[in-house]
Amino acid sequence: MEFILGHLNYWFVIVLMMTGLYIVISRGNLVKKIVGLNVFQVSVFMLYISIGKVTGGTAPIFPTDLQGKIQIDPTIVYSNPLPHVLILTAIVVGIATTSLGLALIVRIREEYNTIEEQDILDQDAATAHAENLAHGDAMGGRA
Amino acid sequence: MRHHLILRVITKLLVGAIILFAFYVQFHGDFSPGGGFQAGVIMAVAFILYGLVFGVAQVQRVFPPWLVHKLLALGVLIYAGTGVWNMLLGYEFLHYGSFAPHHMSHGQHSGILYVEVGVGITVTGVMVAIFYAFAGRRPQLGDDDW
Amino acid sequence: MSSEAQHVALSLQDHLPVLQVLIPFLAGPLIVLLGSRTLAWPVAFIASFAAFVCSGLLLSQVMNGGFISYHIGGWAPPLGIEYRVDAANALVLLLISGISTVVLPFAKPSVADEIPQRHHTLFYATFMLCLTGLLGVVITGDAFNVFVFLEISSLSTYVLVAKGASKDRRALSAAYDYLIMGTIGATFFVIGLGLLYMATGTLNMADMADRIAALGTNRTVQAGFAFIIIGMGLKAAMFPLHHWLPNAYNYAPSAVTAFLAATATKAAIYVMLRFMFSVFQPDFVLDMGATWIIGLLAVIAMFVASFIAVFQNNFKRMLAYSSIAQIGYMLLGISMFNLNGLTATMVHLFNHGITKAALFMAVGALVLRTGTTFYDRIAGMGRVMPFTGAAVVVGGLSLIGVPGTAGFISKWVLVQAAFDNGWWWMALAIMASSLLAVIYVWRIVEALYLHAPNPEAEHQEAPLMMLGPIWIMAGACVWFGFDTELTLGTARTAAEALLAGSAGMAEIPTAAMH
Amino acid sequence: MDTNTLIFLAMLLPTLAMFGNMGFHNKPDLRDGFTFICAVLTFTSVVAILSNVGNATTEEISLFEVFPGLDIAFNVEPLGLLFALVASGLWIVTHVYGLGYMRSNNESHHARFFACFSGAIASAIGIAFAANMFTLFLFYEILTISTYPLVAHKGTPEAIRGARIYLGVLIGSSIALQLTAVIWTYTLAGTLDFTQGGILEGKVSGVLVPILLGLYAFGIGKAALMPFHKWLPAAMVAPTPVSALLHAVAVVKAGVFTMLKVGIYIFGIDFLAETGASEWLMWLAAYSIIAASVIAMQQDNLKKRLAYSTVSQLSYITLGMALATQMGVLGGGMHIAMHAVGKITLFMCAGAIYVATHKTEISQMQGLGRVMPITFAAFLIGALSIIGLPPLGGSWSKWLLMVGAADAGHQIMIGVLMLSSLLNVAYLLPIVGRGFFLKDATNNAVVGIREAPLLVWLPPALTAVGCVIMFFYAGHIQAFLMPITGVVR
Amino acid sequence: MIETLINIALFAMLITTAFAIVRMDHLFGVVMLSGVFSLLSAMLFVTLDAVDVAFTEAAVGAGISTVLMLGTIALTARREKRVNNRTFVPMLVCVVTGAVLIYGTLDMPNFGDPNAPAQIHVAPAYLNDSIEEIDVPNVVTSILASYRGYDTMGETAVVFTAGIGVMLILSGLRHRRHSLRQRLRLESRRRRKLAKRGQT
Structure with a gap:
């Protein structure tokens, strides 16, 4: 029981992660893929933050007095600040990726007039087919 | 959205407050949650809001794109420059202790301050730049399509 | 943290590890800040060259064993981030910075031809960031720092690939696919790191290695291992995870392809090696049965990708598939799991890098004159561009592994490794897959020489700015086919350290900063 | 000059000729003259090496080390010296012939042609003087690559196809099999130096010995052992000078030379004899000899017929090695020289016929002997030498091979050799007979045909005379080669 | 205990949101749900003592990235075209990956364990x-x-x-x-x- 309770958090996170991953690889809409990627990444952030949590702990910010001097209270338990730092970085990386992805989507839409993966693949396949017709057998056979 | 009078008035009031809040988050990050990154985002939000309500052209008059470009590079250079300065002082890269060799934490304080400013500037610049880039494209949908 | 009184001022020499990354790092924003199209290229080139010098100096310090540790911010690991240079990563650093220094002069005319002028400033800034990211990934001794720099390089790579869109819109979808796959890979890597952090409480690789060794069998660590290998496998285009690569390489601007093909996947392979051997122990890797899986995938890659390469009608795409096959050789070296095998991986990483750089730059020269990379359009160009054509031949021979070229050396060591394990059938398989290389290389040679030149093309040799870099790389292919002291010697030192596991990493260096 | 300098000179001069051809590509006379001088000087250097060292084996000189235990090194030993002499000597003749052939046939791209030709000679000399298997392999591959443009020279689809087969078989077999064998040897023995008595004894045993030998035997595609012989007929699309020098002398001889080197200095004859590892190779060689001869009989294209004849004759040399007896090896070594002179004569005659009449098929050659007597006389002498009749050079090497077979106790092989001689008669002499004695049915074709130009008919005439001379000097060659068997030290 | 309950409740909402994102094909709704997801996760971060992270996630996930996505769909399209022919392979990938992760959790220290390696090594x-x-x-x-x-x-x-x-x-x-x-x-x-x- 204790094991289950102690790991329930992680399992929830895993379910979320896999939902995100599922959206990324199963959906054909480019924007939705990016949303999925976000869900996936945010769930990973949860994994990290869960690692840092200490039962009965508090946020790793020391109390200060009015002059800004740090008060040290040995009874307070702090959660692990390191994962927080890592995740701050990771969030930034995430938004950077998202914005790039979205910028690409805007351009793709302009060039292909669609943001559905299948349509893009079809158009690319058509282009490739045309290219192969033009260039394919010009070399006297396949090999 | 030129016709939304209330929006325009409130926006004008809000922008100042948001910028103020951004500065608070920037320089109070040592004591409470927040820091350069969050401050940068908030600062950018101020400009984005202004741009959304008054149009990109308006905000670009206040905050011209060329300045945005310079700023986003400048922030990174401030951060890395802090480290280079430490190196010039004969210490490791980003060893803020070098700013006050005899009082460790003072040096650390100034170091953190500088780099957080760098982060803030870059993040503001980048967010605004991204907004400009997206806003520079003509939307496919009108207001009422939602 | 030492007390202030004892602090000895560091010299430039001591700062080399951080300068290695810092110089290109600064160059990126500097180019943007200057905002000048004329200054962008010189700044980029100088920075890249300086990084090359740094890596040369670093390599000369560690090529006979030992390592340099640099504590960024003065915080000793595991509190702070550590840069740690040993033979393995010094060689990769040299490759990456060297390739970028050679590709940049080539890029100048190529980029001018392929990318609209108003983008040049930002293009070179992005290029510098990509270089920074790759160097940072390779040099660091901190596991999370790998992720941060990996993302710098990845993001800039997506952008660089997307810049091919001014010639072919498919560059955009290729970049998007790469972005999705790359981000999944990076996220897998982060998950793996999280699991490792959970089990060890540290992020420093050397520290992690000690703690993992102390843990014994631990399922969290095992899962972490799987995620890290798969995550890096995606970045390295390990066989079933390679789908992003052909399109990305094919539609990216020529200069970008030349740079990426020679460096990006190599950096990922290096990280894989580093984690497998230095963080997890060699024994752990064996217990996981990872060598068998990697070996199997490698062999499939060698044959399937080469086979696909044979049937391409597009030079660039053919080379992309050949890259996947060649990555198979590197992974095969890992799966051999002996000294020669790892040496082969390291040395092939280097040799294949220079070979592909030469070939992709030659492609760029052909694109400049003909506008495309299809066999029928570049046909006969070997006659009107004799030097470019000859470079293709030299690079192609190195790809096949003909003696007197760099590719031969790596193949030699790899086959030797197979014999060391008594796998003579594997030796034959390696050689048999080389036969496919003979076919796909020779198709392009025939196209270049045995057909009448395409009348629509510009009948002129590539400019000197391109020929120089192409021939530096082609020359390197030949040079390193004979002089193997640098490549093979360093690779062997690196392989020894890697096989020693954390023993090659653990002790606190005597040459520490203070 | 000391021997080391001469070795480098012998490789350098053809390389120089190669660059000369590229450099002076639009000054034909200067270019060809330069090449001729280089050819003469190359031969002179090889002769000078001969006068310096005789038939001794010299210390190896390492050019540099690629990695420990593996260097690019050269030395002189009798077999290699013989090969170098043959290759460089015949280069002079063939160059002269090539000039005549290319100019009277209006072939294109002379500069490229002669540049590659010189490059091929340089690598052949490199093979001859290689002191270890690695160096030999290096030059072996360079030889393949430098001859590729020669085969593809005409640029016709047929030439491209031929060149593809040529390169595919040669590079393919050498990379896939020979290189594997080389690396395996290196892993086993830790060295690749050619050592009297071999380096593998005691390092490998059991079934692995024949497997390793197999990797070598098939990997040395240039030796055209069946079933890796296809490239040789395919390469006949090349201009005749190429067929003459490269595909009768340099390339194929490089193959069988490598085969002998492997047998003598990597495995060691005694080791082979002891383990019986080469027995299967002997049978395969015997099969090749007969099968190729039978195929040759069915060819109507003269060059193709000669090509299959070459396949058959090369297997003599492989057989000599596989017999693993002193006499066999000697015979094989001598056959390199004897067959070279004989076959180059035949090829040059075929080229001369082509130049004069543009005929390639044997069935069209009725009566040509009477209008081209010198060419056909030379052809006859060459053919007789190949068949092995005294007083021509070919008889001696065949004799030694038979003695070797007897020594080894394989009387069947004597039978094979004799049968092969009969087959040789059957496919070579009818050509001459047709030329001299048959009348063309229409009789039109002969009208207006004259002997080919001087530069084209003189070289085969010279080599035909060479065939005769070699008969009388065979004893010298045998004595010269003696050290390779390890008897005289 | 209350913390646990809050956690479970938040996770329940998160999972619901995530599933809704999978099901929904109206992109505007998807983007909004993605914002909701970020806000919920920010709340979760607060309960897990990561206030900085929560702050940032709220500003970035619910703020900036939502704005960007809205901007993008304004420039592109509003609806996802449903092609439902690909579910098996993605499902398989996710199940296998998830299984590996669950396998990995088996040796994990309990959630909130003050003696977990991460709590005792570098963080102190x-x-x-x-x-x-x-x-x-x-x-x-x-x-x-x-x-x-x-x-x-x-x-x-x-x-x-x-x-x-x-x-x-x-x-x-x-x-x-x-x-x-x-x-x-x-x-x-x-x-x-x-x-x-x-x-x-």
């Missing part, structure tokens, strides 16, 4: 020494800007890369979107340029 050093060494109340800031300041510099570079990347990608001409007049003007300019090149 930060918590104990940073007061003396850096003297900043927010330990996250100390680590972020000093102990691991180099990572943060890298992070800044990532942001910078994204910024110039978006500028590079989006600053091209929108050829298909030009009005007729613009197109004509561009055409004449190009022709003039060609003519000039012809003269020289």
Whole structure:
């Protein structure tokens, strides 16, 4: 029981992660893929933050007095600040990726007039087919 | 959205407050949650809001794109420059202790301050730049399509 | 943290590890800040060259064993981030910075031809960031720092690939696919790191290695291992995870392809090696049965990708598939799991890098004159561009592994490794897959020489700015086919350290900063 | 000059000729003259090496080390010296012939042609003087690559196809099999130096010995052992000078030379004899000899017929090695020289016929002997030498091979050799007979045909005379080669 | 216990949101749900004592990225076209990956365990020494800007890369979107340029 309770958090996170991953690889809409990627990444952030949590702990910010001097209270338990730092970085990386992805989507839409993966693949396949017709057998056979 | 009078008035009031809040988050990050990154985002939000309500052209008059470009590079250079300065002082890269060799934490304080400013500037610049880039494209949908 | 009184001022020499990354790092924003199209290229080139010098100096310090540790911010690991240079990563650093220094002069005319002028400033800034990211990934001794720099390089790579869109819109979808796959890979890597952090409480690789060794069998660590290998496998285009690569390489601007093909996947392979051997122990890797899986995938890659390469009608795409096959050789070296095998991986990483750089730059020269990379359009160009054509031949021979070229050396060591394990059938398989290389290389040679030149093309040799870099790389292919002291010697030192596991990493260096 | 300098000179001069051809590509006379001088000087250097060292084996000189235990090194030993002499000597003749052939046939791209030709000679000399298997392999591959443009020279689809087969078989077999064998040897023995008595004894045993030998035997595609012989007929699309020098002398001889080197200095004859590892190779060689001869009989294209004849004759040399007896090896070594002179004569005659009449098929050659007597006389002498009749050079090497077979106790092989001689008669002499004695049915074709130009008919005439001379000097060659068997030290 | 219940409740909402994202094909709704997801996760981060992270996630996930996504769908399309032929392979991938992860959890320390390796190895050093060494109340800031300041510099570079990347990608001409007049003007300019090149 204790094991289950102690790991329930992680399992929830895993379910979320896999939902995100599922959206990324199963959906054909480019924007939705990016949303999925976000869900996936945010769930990973949860994994990290869960690692840092200490039962009965508090946020790793020391109390200060009015002059800004740090008060040290040995009874307070702090959660692990390191994962927080890592995740701050990771969030930034995430938004950077998202914005790039979205910028690409805007351009793709302009060039292909669609943001559905299948349509893009079809158009690319058509282009490739045309290219192969033009260039394919010009070399006297396949090999 | 030129016709939304209330929006325009409130926006004008809000922008100042948001910028103020951004500065608070920037320089109070040592004591409470927040820091350069969050401050940068908030600062950018101020400009984005202004741009959304008054149009990109308006905000670009206040905050011209060329300045945005310079700023986003400048922030990174401030951060890395802090480290280079430490190196010039004969210490490791980003060893803020070098700013006050005899009082460790003072040096650390100034170091953190500088780099957080760098982060803030870059993040503001980048967010605004991204907004400009997206806003520079003509939307496919009108207001009422939602 | 030492007390202030004892602090000895560091010299430039001591700062080399951080300068290695810092110089290109600064160059990126500097180019943007200057905002000048004329200054962008010189700044980029100088920075890249300086990084090359740094890596040369670093390599000369560690090529006979030992390592340099640099504590960024003065915080000793595991509190702070550590840069740690040993033979393995010094060689990769040299490759990456060297390739970028050679590709940049080539890029100048190529980029001018392929990318609209108003983008040049930002293009070179992005290029510098990509270089920074790759160097940072390779040099660091901190596991999370790998992720941060990996993302710098990845993001800039997506952008660089997307810049091919001014010639072919498919560059955009290729970049998007790469972005999705790359981000999944990076996220897998982060998950793996999280699991490792959970089990060890540290992020420093050397520290992690000690703690993992102390843990014994631990399922969290095992899962972490799987995620890290798969995550890096995606970045390295390990066989079933390679789908992003052909399109990305094919539609990216020529200069970008030349740079990426020679460096990006190599950096990922290096990280894989580093984690497998230095963080997890060699024994752990064996217990996981990872060598068998990697070996199997490698062999499939060698044959399937080469086979696909044979049937391409597009030079660039053919080379992309050949890259996947060649990555198979590197992974095969890992799966051999002996000294020669790892040496082969390291040395092939280097040799294949220079070979592909030469070939992709030659492609760029052909694109400049003909506008495309299809066999029928570049046909006969070997006659009107004799030097470019000859470079293709030299690079192609190195790809096949003909003696007197760099590719031969790596193949030699790899086959030797197979014999060391008594796998003579594997030796034959390696050689048999080389036969496919003979076919796909020779198709392009025939196209270049045995057909009448395409009348629509510009009948002129590539400019000197391109020929120089192409021939530096082609020359390197030949040079390193004979002089193997640098490549093979360093690779062997690196392989020894890697096989020693954390023993090659653990002790606190005597040459520490203070 | 000391021997080391001469070795480098012998490789350098053809390389120089190669660059000369590229450099002076639009000054034909200067270019060809330069090449001729280089050819003469190359031969002179090889002769000078001969006068310096005789038939001794010299210390190896390492050019540099690629990695420990593996260097690019050269030395002189009798077999290699013989090969170098043959290759460089015949280069002079063939160059002269090539000039005549290319100019009277209006072939294109002379500069490229002669540049590659010189490059091929340089690598052949490199093979001859290689002191270890690695160096030999290096030059072996360079030889393949430098001859590729020669085969593809005409640029016709047929030439491209031929060149593809040529390169595919040669590079393919050498990379896939020979290189594997080389690396395996290196892993086993830790060295690749050619050592009297071999380096593998005691390092490998059991079934692995024949497997390793197999990797070598098939990997040395240039030796055209069946079933890796296809490239040789395919390469006949090349201009005749190429067929003459490269595909009768340099390339194929490089193959069988490598085969002998492997047998003598990597495995060691005694080791082979002891383990019986080469027995299967002997049978395969015997099969090749007969099968190729039978195929040759069915060819109507003269060059193709000669090509299959070459396949058959090369297997003599492989057989000599596989017999693993002193006499066999000697015979094989001598056959390199004897067959070279004989076959180059035949090829040059075929080229001369082509130049004069543009005929390639044997069935069209009725009566040509009477209008081209010198060419056909030379052809006859060459053919007789190949068949092995005294007083021509070919008889001696065949004799030694038979003695070797007897020594080894394989009387069947004597039978094979004799049968092969009969087959040789059957496919070579009818050509001459047709030329001299048959009348063309229409009789039109002969009208207006004259002997080919001087530069084209003189070289085969010279080599035909060479065939005769070699008969009388065979004893010298045998004595010269003696050290390779390890008897005289 | 209450913390646990809150956690479970938050996770339940998160999972519901995530599933709703999978099901929904109206992109505007998807984007909004993604914002909701970020806000919920920010709340979760608060209960897990990560206030800095919560702050950032709220600002970035619910703020900036939602705005960007809205901007994108404004420029592209509102609806996802449903192609439901690919579910098996993605499902398989997810199940296998999830299984590996679950396998990995089996040896994990319990959630919130104060004696977990992560709690006893490096983190205490930060918590104990940073007061003396850096003297900043927010330990996250100390680590972020000093102990691991180099990572943060890298992070800044990532942001910078994204910024110039978006500028590079989006600053091209929108050829298909030009009005007729613009197109004509561009055409004449190009022709003039060609003519000039012809003269020289």
